[in-house]
Amino acid sequence: MATALFFAFAALALVFGILVAALRHPLYAALSLVGVIGCLSVLFYLLGAPFLAMVQLIVYAGATLVLILFVIMLLGLRSEPRAPEAHPVQKGLGLLLCLNMLLFFLLGAGTLVRKTVPMTGGGARSGVEDLGRLLFSRYLLPFEAVSLLLLAAAVGAFLLARREWK
Amino acid sequence: MNPGILSTELVLMAGGFLLLLLQAFAPRLKPLFAPAAILTFLGALAALTLKPSGLHLWGTWEVNGLTRFFTVFFLLGGALAVFFGAYVLRRDGMERGEHYALLLWGTVGMLLMVSTRHLLLIFVGLELLSVVLYLLVATYRRTEVAVEAALKYFLLGSFASAVTLFGMAWYFGMAGHLMLAPPPPPLPKLMGMAYVLLCAGFAFKMALVPFHAWAPDVYQGSPSSVTPWLATLPKMAALVVLVRILQTLPPPLFLGILAAAAVVTMFTGNLLAFVQQDTKRMLAWSGVAHMGYILIGLAAATPEATKSVFVYAVAYALTTLTAFAVLGALTRGEHEPHFISDLAGAGFRHPVPALVLTLCMASLAGIPPLVGFAGKFYLFYAAVEAGRTGLAVLGILNTILSLYFYIRVIYTLYMKPAPVEPLPDTTGGPYRVGLGLAGLLIVFLGLAPAPLFEAASRAFDAMVTYYVR
Incomplete structure (x- = not known):
């Protein structure tokens, strides 16, 4: 059952992912991104990480995507103009590289499935309590450093968006 | 936990906060901002002596000859960059407390990168540094070349960061942990992919070919108040991470x-x-x-x-x-x-x-x-x-x-x-x-x-x- 669900949602995530890149209308592309995030959240749940699944939905689908949609609406709803045709050599090279990557990942995925490495420490426990314990002990420094990163970003956004210098 | 192990970083952070508050509540003190930033760098240098050598925080935080060498290097370089940058900013009427605060915090990012072998911490440090760099280039927002440079740097840099992060995910998948350490002898084939992706991100910061295309445009467009810093110290922070990654690999590879x-x-x-x-x-x-x-x-x-x-x-x-x-x-x-x-x-x-x-x-x-x-x-x-x-x-x-x-x-x-x-x-x-x-x-x-x-x-x-x- 879980395997069937995994393949169903993984495939759906891929379809939505392709749509994000392929659709020319920014609004539809953003909505496809919601689809990708929803599918990923299901995958997290299937992996036994219900907290991450919920955070994925709340933060990405909820907050970030709404922000992106706001920006799209503010900037006006125009379809992306079609990019000028690429040179046939460029197209060929791109295709070759893509196929190469695809082959690599397919082969790689095979090895990955056969040689699964157990995670050190913690095991499969990933409830809210366990995450909280980790964040405030072993990962306290990165956690606090992220707050400085966010502050720097906020200060910078303010600096760049100010109406007047002085 | 002994707060002394983070003394340098805490001094730099506090200096940044102080300058930010001064800009907001006492902008008249503006002539003192640059000296304050330089003093913060020197204070952080003094605080370095408080750091006890060894491995701290579950082995993720190192204090040793390597981190001391690069800490001293980044602090003195940062002080020099602030000194030169201040005169350029004053000439152009662009001096603001935020500039120095960001520079101090960017230095914290570099120190995080060089003081650990934990990939998560390295990544947070890299992002802190990158965000600061994008912003400092963009501060001259009335100057077209500067804005162009900032946008190019931001787009390419975010892409490079994503590649690095992808590499870290691969590493985690193969190794089961996030510490940079020599992998057990039969090297999994896919580990190579993890290392290539990891190195690509840091090679971008160092502007190695073929990840160099951003450098001329960004250096040319960035205001002279930040170019001296941007062109030198961040490259060295990336270099240390690259050396650490290579040290863990068996050489012939x-x-x-x-x-x-x-x-x-x-x-x-x-x-x-x-x-x-x-x-x-x-x-x-x-x-x-x-x-x-x-x-x-x-x-x-x-x-x-x-x-x-x-x-x-x-x-x-x-x-x-x-x-x-x-x-x-x-x-x-x-x-x-x-x-x-x-x-x-x-x-x-x-x-x-x-x-x-x-x-x-x-x-x-x-x-x-x-x-x-x-x-x-x-x-x-x-x-x-x-x-x-x-x-x-x-x-x-x-x-x-x-x-x-x-x-x-x-x-x-x-x-x-x-x-x-x-x-x-x-x-x-x-x-x-x-x-x-x-x-x-x-x-x-x-x-x-x-x-x-x-x-x-x-x-x-x-x-x-x-x-x-």
């Missing part, structure tokens, strides 16, 4: 790739520096070439070679920082291009900046007795000792190639007649004193490089003892 990358990077940098008309772009390509020389040392992969890489990093950073600082003074303004031909006649009109620029060019070209020569000599010597004679010869060949465009700057300064509208010196007397001191340091470290060599040697030993233990 990557030496060939590194040697090839070294040759391509050197030739690309030097040949393209040849044809540049803009001094900042020329220095950007020269920076690419210098990272190529550093790769020779990494490809040689002996202890001596790695030590020489650290020495070379300091030599490159000091010289390039000073050279960009001179360009910040001799300019018609941030909106204008910095043509090499504009420097004509400046040699006698502005003796101090011109002399310092001459020293910088000679040091970058590797002319004795300057610090650039000490670095190059040690590096090529170590490469030959390691049996990498071919690479060393190619490196020396590149050095000879590079003489052309470095000496062209000196030639333009002193031999070309001044144009009708000669280049003004836009910054004041203290700036010239600072330039003079930096120039003296370039000469002094070239004449007496022993302390630098010893410090680099201790840094390397600290890095290796960890793996032996």
Whole structure:
């Protein structure tokens, strides 16, 4: 059952992912991104990480995507103009590289499935309590450093968006 | 937990907060902002003595010779960059507390990158540094080239960060943890992919070919208040992470790739520096070439070679920082291009900046007795000792190639007649004193490089003892 669900949602995530890149209308592309995030959240749940699944939905689908949609609406709803045709050599090279990557990942995925490495420490426990314990002990420094990163970003956004210098 | 282990970082953070609050509530104190930022750097240097050596925070936080070496390097370099940047900002009426706060926090990001082998912490440090860099380039938002440079840097840099993060995810998937450590002997095939992706992100920050395309545009467009810092210290933070990654790998896997990358990077940098008309772009390509020389040392992969890489990093950073600082003074303004031909006649009109620029060019070209020569000599010597004679010869060949465009700057300064509208010196007397001191340091470290060599040697030993233990 879980395997069937995994393949169903993984495939759906891929379809939505392709749509994000392929659709020319920014609004539809953003909505496809919601689809990708929803599918990923299901995958997290299937992996036994219900907290991450919920955070994925709340933060990405909820907050970030709404922000992106706001920006799209503010900037006006125009379809992306079609990019000028690429040179046939460029197209060929791109295709070759893509196929190469695809082959690599397919082969790689095979090895990955056969040689699964157990995670050190913690095991499969990933409830809210366990995450909280980790964040405030072993990962306290990165956690606090992220707050400085966010502050720097906020200060910078303010600096760049100010109406007047002085 | 002993808060002393984070003393330097805490001082830098607090200094940043203070400057931010002063900007908001006491903007009249603006003339004191730059001295306060420099004092913060020096205070952080003093706080470094409070750090107890060893491994802290579940083994994720290192305090040893390596981290001390680069901490001192980043703090002094940051203080120098603030000093030069302040005069440029004042000239343009762009001085704000946020500028210094961001610079201090960016230094925290670099310290996080060099003080740990935990990939998560390295990534957070890298992002902190990157965000600060994008913002500092964009602060001159009325200057079109600066905004263009910031956008290019932001888009390419975010892509590179994503690649690094992807590499970290692969690493986690294969190794089961996030600590950089030698993988168990039968190396999983896919681990190679993880390492390639990881290295790509840091190679981007170092502007190694083929991840170099951003450098000329960003250096040219970024305001002279940040270029000296942007072009030097962040590269070194990425270098330390790259060295740490390579240290964990069994050598035969990557030496060939590194040697090839070294040759391509050197030739690309030097040949393209040849044809540049803009001094900042020329220095950007020269920076690419210098990272190529550093790769020779990494490809040689002996202890001596790695030590020489650290020495070379300091030599490159000091010289390039000073050279960009001179360009910040001799300019018609941030909106204008910095043509090499504009420097004509400046040699006698502005003796101090011109002399310092001459020293910088000679040091970058590797002319004795300057610090650039000490670095190059040690590096090529170590490469030959390691049996990498071919690479060393190619490196020396590149050095000879590079003489052309470095000496062209000196030639333009002193031999070309001044144009009708000669280049003004836009910054004041203290700036010239600072330039003079930096120039003296370039000469002094070239004449007496022993302390630098010893410090680099201790840094390397600290890095290796960890793996032996």
